[in-house]
Amino acid sequence: MAKSLPEYNFQPATLDFLKDSPKLLFINNEWVKASSGKTFETVNPATGQVLAEVALAGESDVDQAVAAAKAAFPAWSQTIAADRAILLFKLADLIEQHADALAELETLDNGKPIRVARRGDLPYVTKHLRYQAGWADKIEGSTVPVTFPNQFVYTRREPLGVVGAIIPWNFPLLMAIWKLGPALAAGNTLVLKPAEQTPLTALYLAGLVRETGFPPGVVNVLTGPGEPTGAAMAKHMDIAKIAFTGSTAVGAKIMEAAAKSNLKRVSLELGGKSPNVIFADADLAAAVRGAQWAVFSTAGQECVAGSRLFVERPVYAQVLAGLKENVEKMVVNHGFAEKVHVGPLINETQLERVATYIKEGKQAGAELITGGERLGDSFKDGYFLKPAVFASQDDTLKLVQEEIFGPVAAVTAFDSYDELIERANSTQYGLAAGVWTRDIGKAHRYAHAVQAGTVWINGYGMIDPAAPFGGYKMSGFGREMGKEAIDLYTQVKTVWVNTQ
Ligand code: NAI
Numbered sequence: 001m002a003k004s005l006p007e008y009n010f011q012p013a014t015l016d017f018l019k020d021s022p023k024l025l026f027i028n029n030e031w032v033k034a035s036s037g038k039t040f041e042t043v044n045p046a047t048g049q050v051l052a053e054v055a056l057a058g059e060s061d062v063d064q065a066v067a068a069a070k071a072a073f074p075a076w077s078q079t080i081a082a083d084r085a086i087l088l089f090k091l092a093d094l095i096e097q098h099a100d101a102l103a104e105l106e107t108l109d110n111g112k113p114i115r116v117a118r119r120g121d122l123p124y125v126t127k128h129l130r131y132q133a134g135w136a137d138k139i140e141g142s143t144v145p146v147t148f149p150n151q152f153v154y155t156r157r158e159p160l161g162v163v164g165a166i167i168p169w170n171f172p173l174l175m176a177i178w179k180l181g182p183a184l185a186a187g188n189t190l191v192l193k194p195a196e197q198t199p200l201t202a203l204y205l206a207g208l209v210r211e212t213g214f215p216p217g218v219v220n221v222l223t224g225p226g227e228p229t230g231a232a233m234a235k236h237m238d239i240a241k242i243a244f245t246g247s248t249a250v251g252a253k254i255m256e257a258a259a260k261s262n263l264k265r266v267s268l269e270l271g272g273k274s275p276n277v278i279f280a281d282a283d284l285a286a287a288v289r290g291a292q293w294a295v296f297s298t299a300g301q302e303c304v305a306g307s308r309l310f311v312e313r314p315v316y317a318q319v320l321a322g323l324k325e326n327v328e329k330m331v332v333n334h335g336f337a338e339k340v341h342v343g344p345l346i347n348e349t350q351l352e353r354v355a356t357y358i359k360e361g362k363q364a365g366a367e368l369i370t371g372g373e374r375l376g377d378s379f380k381d382g383y384f385l386k387p388a389v390f391a392s393q394d395d396t397l398k399l400v401q402e403e404i405f406g407p408v409a410a411v412t413a414f415d416s417y418d419e420l421i422e423r424a425n426s427t428q429y430g431l432a433a434g435v436w437t438r439d440i441g442k443a444h445r446y447a448h449a450v451q452a453g454t455v456w457i458n459g460y461g462m463i464d465p466a467a468p469f470g471g472y473k474m475s476g477f478g479r480e481m482g483k484e485a486i487d488l489y490t491q492v493k494t495v496w497v498n499t500q
């Protein structure tokens with residue numbers, strides 16, 4: 001609990017990795033300096049200390065990486081699919097062997113509790129990669145019964161070409177794999193840009209990609225901020241598709257750049273303001289615990305955060321009191337500390353954004369039930385905020401409408417089912433939703449009526465490689481996970497054969 005890192009025995013691999021700084025770009029299986037000669041710093045959000053100098057890829061670096069990926073595409077796309085799968089499985093094995101170092105780097109760079117990185121992020125990374133690797137040799141077309149005589153018509157699912165992946169900082173390695181897995185399984189090549197706040201695990205991954213034996217150019221990793229690196233990818237004429245996860249505002253910019261360049265394909269997994277609903281007939285203890293973790297895991301920095309909690313009036317006071325009691329027991333601490341539920345926010349900017357929502361929420365008349373203060377003393381150089389619970393009946397507040405991406409819950413009471421549906425659907429977002437009730441009919445009615453890409457009944461937050469995931473409305477489009485992920489990285493060709 002000092003300004004520096006708490007006592008912790010790091011893996012030798014973690015320390016070795018941090019030693020050689022600046023970190024270089026990974027292009028065509030080589031480590032190269034950015035042509036601009038520029039670097040940027042990545043910081044430990046628990047301490048504010050610089051972890052590493054990282055190369056900043058400019059436009060010409062993007063050109064080089066895309067050229068390498070483009071050159072690698074013909075051979076990679078024609079590789080026997082089962083052989084592509086073998087490489088992806090091998091990469092998953094290597095990730096597993098390096099899981100401890102990767103988890104430590106994730107906690108250093110992102111701030112999340114090491115237990116979460118180790119037991120959550122890393123096992124998910126390998127599960128997702130293996131699941132998608134399994135699809136590589138099962139991508140099938142169909143035969144089509146057309147109205148013409150003597151024509152045999154079939155479809156093929158073909159890869160797109162060079163995929164650009166632009167990802168956020170909340171699940172750095174997992175987001176990288178969500179995109180790398182299906183993109184490579186389907187036969188595309190990849191240029192991956194991790195978030196500038198958390199570049200380290202993507203760079204470590206690049207080393208494992210090389211060790212696996214992927215042909216040069218199949219995977220390239222460029223570090224740098226949205227401008228210029230991400231923007232140069234979004235408008236690049238030789239990138240066939242951008243797979244993006246991040247804010248709705250940047251998602252819109254990427255579509256615009258795609259429209260103005262080569263009409264590249266775009267899939268967007270964007271923000272959310274997900275409604276989580278507790279009916280009076282629910283198992284209240286489970287629902288309160290579920291609601292607490294729905295919004296406060298990853299310090300609220302999750303796209304699916306259940307940040308709007310709707311509680312049926314008869315149990316509203318009881319739920320609010322239970323939530324307050326639970327939340328006040330949550331330990332805010334360094335990710336490497338013995339006991340920690342909530343780690344730091346990603347950086348000062350994010351902390352200030354969240355603090356402004358809290359301040360303006362209070363001014364606008366929302367009642368702050370608990371939390372919301374920044375931690376001082378030995379925590380003051382990090383970006384720690386106490387989980388905040390607001391009560392508000394006013395759905396027009398910014399606090400209730402906008403994605404905060406921090407540990408802030410807005411709790412409200414509702415009286416009728418129809419009122420609930422209308423209010424639950426009254427944001428621009430539609431990523432996820434939760435409902436807690438023992439009435440199975442009502443649960444399904446809600447699940448069908450709520451505008452969200454994923455609905456959890458009597459649970460919250462589960463994501464699985466086999467279960468399609470993505471947004472309604474301004475939470476984006478395209479479904480990652482499941483077989484649908486393969487659809488996102490392929491296009492359909494129809495072939496007509498005259499059999500006469
Ligand atoms: P962001 O959307 O700016 O960043 C996500 C990725 O996009 C990063 O790799 C970034 O470098 C890149 N990027 C930024 N500007 C770009 C541009 N013009 N062209 C191409 N790529 C660009 O998100 P940021 O600034 O880190 O966070 C701001 C807010 O966005 C958060 O408070 C949260 O509300 C939302 N967000 C949502 C996420 C989600 O999982 N849905 C993840 C991250 C942020």
Ligand code: MG
Nearest residue numbers: 042043109197
């Ligand atoms: Mg960092």
